[in-house]
Amino acid sequence: TATPVTVTVTGAAGQIGYALLFRIASGQMLGPDTPVRLRLLEIPAGVRAAEGTAMELDDCAFPLLASIDVTDDVTAAFDGTNVGLLVGARPRTKGMERGDLLAANGGIFGPQGAAINAGAADDVRVLVVGNPANTNALIAAKHAPDVPASRFTAMTRLDHNRALSQLATRGGVPVGQVRNVTIWGNHSATQFPDIAHADVAGRPGAELAADAAWYLDEFVPTVAKRGAAIIEARGASSAASAANAAIEHVHDWVLGTPEGEWTSAAIMSDGSHYGVPEGIVSSFPVTSSGGEWEVVEGLEVSDLARERIDASVAELLEERDAVAGLGLV
Numbered sequence: 447t448a449t450p451v452t453v454t455v456t457g458a459a460g461q462i463g464y465a466l467l468f469r470i471a472s473g474q475m476l477g478p479d480t481p482v483r484l485r486l487l488e489i490p491a492g493v494r495a496a497e498g499t500a501m502e503l504d505d506c507a508f509p510l511l512a513s514i515d516v517t518d519d520v521t522a523a524f525d526g527t528n529v530g531l532l533v534g535a536r537p538r539t540k541g542m543e544r545g546d547l548l549a550a551n552g553g554i555f556g557p558q559g560a561a562i563n564a565g566a567a568d569d570v571r572v573l574v575v576g577n578p579a580n581t582n583a584l585i586a587a588k589h590a591p592d593v594p595a596s597r598f599t600a601m602t603r604l605d606h607n608r609a610l611s612q613l614a615t616r617g618g619v620p621v622g623q624v625r626n627v628t629i630w631g632n633h634s635a636t637q638f639p640d641i642a643h644a645d646v647a648g649r650p651g652a653e654l655a656a657d658a659a660w661y662l663d664e665f666v667p668t669v670a671k672r673g674a675a676i677i678e679a680r681g682a683s684s685a686a687s688a689a690n691a692a693i694e695h696v697h698d699w700v701l702g703t704p705e706g707e708w709t710s711a712a713i714m715s716d717g718s719h720y721g722v723p724e725g726i727v728s729s730f731p732v733t734s735s736g737g738e739w740e741v742v743e744g745l746e747v748s749d750l751a752r753e754r755i756d757a758s759v760a761e762l763l764e765e766r767d768a769v770a771g772l773g774l775v
């Protein structure tokens with residue numbers, strides 16, 4: 447049998463953690479032939495609840511689940527880790543300024559990056575889900591100088607899936623027949639969900655985008671503000687859909703994207719794609735093969751897209767400057 451893969455999940459006692467862990471343990475993330483060792487990292491106040499989740503994981507008797515450890519020790523949590531899912535973060539609370547939020551998260555993602563640098567496996571791959579995800583990923587990467595920066599990513603797959611779903615509804619086609627939308631920029635309200643190159647059951651996305659009133663006044667805000675709409679309806683933020691997106695991000699990263707299809711992921715920009723400057727974690731259209739993301743080249747960027755991408759990138763640069771000012775990167 448295959449060697450188990452060590453998967454560390456932070457914020458394991460939270461609502462995304464609860465939706466995520468059972469799917470990892472059942473093989474949906476790394477495939478039906480790969481056993482997993484789970485490491486659950488929580489803050490001390492969350493350890494007991496994480497232990498409860500671990501009991502439930504035991505009770506599923508998943509054949510692929512080789513072991514479960516629960517800890518509040520960041521060094522132990524990342525020792526030998528192959529896949530790190532960084533879900534736990536400090537949420538913005540009432541009256542909190544952006545600087546406070548970035549500083550609080552720097553206090554989480556800096557030490558986690560350092561622990562990954564010190565102890566993770568050579569092939570470690572990290573997905574940051576906890577918000578502000580792009581900048582938290584940047585902070586973690588900067589604290590892991592010995593790990594290639596390409597191993598630190600942030601999640602825009604939920605935004606991507608939201609765009610696929612909204613586009614399917616508009617086109618009146620099953621969502622399985624929609625592909626190649628792109629989320630550009632930051633996982634925030636400034637993100638640009640681009641449908642110009644999409645395939646909507648054989649119909650070019652550009653055709654639907656030509657209806658600018660629908661595209662810009664309905665579609666784009668619906669995708670970008672879907673998180674708030676879920677909170678409004680459910681009384682709690684997206685959890686199962688976020689966990690699903692995390693599963694798909696890591697699945698595609700490790701096992702590859704399907705032929706002829708791309709997805710969206712926020713990756714470290716090297717400055718050579720679509721005018722996005724070096725040194726920020728920004729979302730691009732990407733494919734994966736051999737365990738490496740690659741930016742899809744040669745897509746035409748309209749004036750509209752240029753403007754929207756630049757605006758989201760400007761926000762990422764501001765966040766980077768703010769955390770640099772705080773000494774976090």
Ligand code: NAX
Nearest residue numbers: 457459460461462487488489492534535576577601604688
């Ligand atoms: P919860 O508040 O339910 O759970 C977070 C858990 O993280 C808590 O159990 C907490 O004790 C733990 N935690 C806090 N600091 C920690 C640390 N230093 N080490 C380990 N654990 C720690 O939040 P949940 O709904 O699960 O959301 C988690 C994060 O995902 C939030 O930051 C949220 O904003 C973010 N999201 C990101 C999305 C994306 O698309 N990138 C979408 C969904 C979600 O909003």
